[in-house]
Amino acid sequence: MSSSIIKDQPTGFSLAQYVTCLNGIVWREGLRFLHQRERFVSALVRPLVWLFIFAAGFRQVLGISIIPPYETYIPYEVYIAPGLMAMIQLFNGMQSSLSMVYDREMGNMRTLLVSPLPRWYLLFCKLLAGTAVSLLQVYAFLLIAWFWEIEPPPTGYLTVLPALVLSGLMLGSLGMLISSGIKQLENFAGVMNFVIFPMFFASSALYPLWRVQEGSPMLYYVCLFNPFTHAVELIRFALYGQMNWVSLAVVGGCTAAFMIGAVFAYDPSRGLSRRGPAGGET
Amino acid sequence: MTATDAPIAGQIPPDSRRCDPGEVPALSIDGVSHSYGARRALIDINFAVAPASFTALLGLNGAGKSTLFSLVTRLFGIQAGRIGIFGHDIGLAPGEALRLLGVVFQPRTLDLDLSVMQNLLYHAALHGIDRREARLRAGEVLARIGLADRAGSKVRDLSGGQMRRLEIARALLHRPRLLLLDEATVGLDVKARADILGHVRRLVAEQDIGVLWATHLFDEIIPSDDLVVLHQGRVLARGPVARIIADTGAHDINASFKRLTETAESGNGSP
Numbered sequence A: 001m002s003s004s005i006i007k008d009q010p011t012g013f014s015l016a017q018y019v020t021c022l023n024g025i026v027w028r029e030g031l032r033f034l035h036q037r038e039r040f041v042s043a044l045v046r047p048l049v050w051l052f053i054f055a056a057g058f059r060q061v062l063g064i065s066i067i068p069p070y071e072t073y074i075p076y077e078v079y080i081a082p083g084l085m086a087m088i089q090l091f092n093g094m095q096s097s098l099s100m101v102y103d104r105e106m107g108n109m110r111t112l113l114v115s116p117l118p119r120w121y122l123l124f125c126k127l128l129a130g131t132a133v134s135l136l137q138v139y140a141f142l143l144i145a146w147f148w149e150i151e152p153p154p155t156g157y158l159t160v161l162p163a164l165v166l167s168g169l170m171l172g173s174l175g176m177l178i179s180s181g182i183k184q185l186e187n188f189a190g191v192m193n194f195v196i197f198p199m200f201f202a203s204s205a206l207y208p209l210w211r212v213q214e215g216s217p218m219l220y221y222v223c224l225f226n227p228f229t230h231a232v233e234l235i236r237f238a239l240y241g242q243m244n245w246v247s248l249a250v251v252g253g254c255t256a257a258f259m260i261g262a263v264f265a266y267d268p269s270r271g272l273s274r275r276g277p278a279g280g281e282t
Numbered sequence B: 001m002t003a004t005d006a007p008i009a010g011q012i013p014p015d016s017r018r019c020d021p022g023e024v025p026a027l028s029i030d031g032v033s034h035s036y037g038a039r040r041a042l043i044d045i046n047f048a049v050a051p052a053s054f055t056a057l058l059g060l061n062g063a064g065k066s067t068l069f070s071l072v073t074r075l076f077g078i079q080a081g082r083i084g085i086f087g088h089d090i091g092l093a094p095g096e097a098l099r100l101l102g103v104v105f106q107p108r109t110l111d112l113d114l115s116v117m118q119n120l121l122y123h124a125a126l127h128g129i130d131r132r133e134a135r136l137r138a139g140e141v142l143a144r145i146g147l148a149d150r151a152g153s154k155v156r157d158l159s160g161g162q163m164r165r166l167e168i169a170r171a172l173l174h175r176p177r178l179l180l181l182d183e184a185t186v187g188l189d190v191k192a193r194a195d196i197l198g199h200v201r202r203l204v205a206e207q208d209i210g211v212l213w214a215t216h217l218f219d220e221i222i223p224s225d226d227l228v229v230l231h232q233g234r235v236l237a238r239g240p241v242a243r244i245i246a247d248t249g250a251h252d253i254n255a256s257f258k259r260l261t262e263t264a265e266s267g268n269g270s271p
Helices: A015-035 A037-058 A076-106 A108-113 A119-146 A156-181 A185-201 A209-215 A217-224 A227-239 A245-265 B065-072 B094-098 B116-126 B131-144 B160-172 B190-207 B241-247 B253-265
Strands: B027-036 B039-049 B054-058 B080-085 B101-104 B178-182 B210-215 B226-231 B234-240
Touching: A015 A037, A015 A119, A015 B116, A037 A076, A037 A119, A076 A108, A076 A119, A076 A156, A076 A185, A076 A227, A108 A119, A108 B116, A119 A156, A119 A245, A156 A185, A156 A227, A156 A245, A185 A227, A209 A217, A227 A245, B027 B065, B039 B065, B039 B210, B039 B226, B039 B234, B054 B190, B065 B080, B065 B101, B065 B178, B065 B210, B080 B094, B101 B160, B116 B131, B116 B160, B131 B160, B160 B178, B160 B190, B178 B190, B190 B210, B226 B241, B226 B253, B234 B241, B234 B253, B241 B253
Parallel strands: B054 B210, B054 B226, B101 B178, B178 B210
Antiparallel strands: B027 B039, B027 B080, B226 B234
16 A cells, blocks of 8 residues: 555664664653652662661671682671662662553553554663663662772672673563553552562572571572572672673573563553553543 | 444445545554453444544543554554554554554643653654754744743643643654544643644644544534544444534434434444
């Protein structure tokens, strides 16, 4: 079919248009983050409370033996710092998914989804934008933690960046996948109870796995198969300029699986169309 | 009226779309059906919107208007039938179809925490329009809707009518050839409603944009419009308003709509 009206319309999209779209989504996510100062503060306060209070209280109780990547005995605060960095990303990923549910209820999500660019690309841009925001939070945390004698090698601040990007993508895509299944904002409380807390506590963020194994072999296996454990370990090793290949493979694989699941769930022929129009629409 | 205008799957009667021979309709809906589980929301919908025309989609709450809009905008996948935008199948070539489409949804879709300009720039980026070009276009559309002096204002500080005008301006930013508006005047006062409707009608006349205007308000329809009457998921009538009124033997569109729906509900006039 052809028409004089559409003959002069361009077809396809140039690389510059894809980049413009990515910039726009990251820019918008950044603006929203800056406008929500309380979100930034709470994102920082949460890990700092763990670091200043929880870790200070437990440092005398929990001794950490020499385990890779550490080459000497370390205070408990140093041990849990990578776990807290991953915690920031976990909460940020879930916050992003919360905002997607909110956007969907408020209608903002439609603006994104009716863009002519491929939907998988739009969702990927959204994911990257969320990850970029989480990086700001993590580095702000590292800055404050430095005054608390959490002092990884200077190059560690650089080598941890790719690990943070990958773990941010994994946790963000998990949040996106979860958001596709949440019908109402009220249901999000369940995510806290059934996703965030179990993922965080059943991981190596707060205690080394060998200690978990001593206490409960079953919990050890739960921790071992928890992708969040591998995000923590990937960050921990990268912060000290080392690579944990198993964790890299697990985090990379989970990122791909969650991302594919999210794109599948947001496909118009599958996910959203089952639910019907938003309340009040006809 | 209802029997003679019964749609035939895959065919659009020429009188309802008023397209010139060989001209592709701005929007073509061919045999579209949609269900939510066991509930049928749309049943074999057929109609077309001609380029540079104003077509009103009239239906009560629950008629299926928003479901139809969700299908046209690809928020929902098409279960049965075909939707084309200037000949581009929304299912097969969504990118080409969506770039020709501007849409104003029933719920507000602006980001209240961003400024007027930031909302426009974000929309432009989603269409791959670079920042400099986007600023130029944003300035133009804001001037056209009388919000040029509010570019830096937070959207939440605008009135309901201003927000709707901004949404229309945003929908036009990427220069679409077809504009969909779903209950765009709901919740606005009489003056704001008239302003918005007048603005959209001028777009048809001055910029050759095809418009599909979904509404449940009879006073938003004038005799020269094309009309599609949607009721309980079915098209009961389509064509020029004057002809639909004449065919139903009514004296105005209100009475005409009442007759059509009563006939359909009594089971005698199922299309």
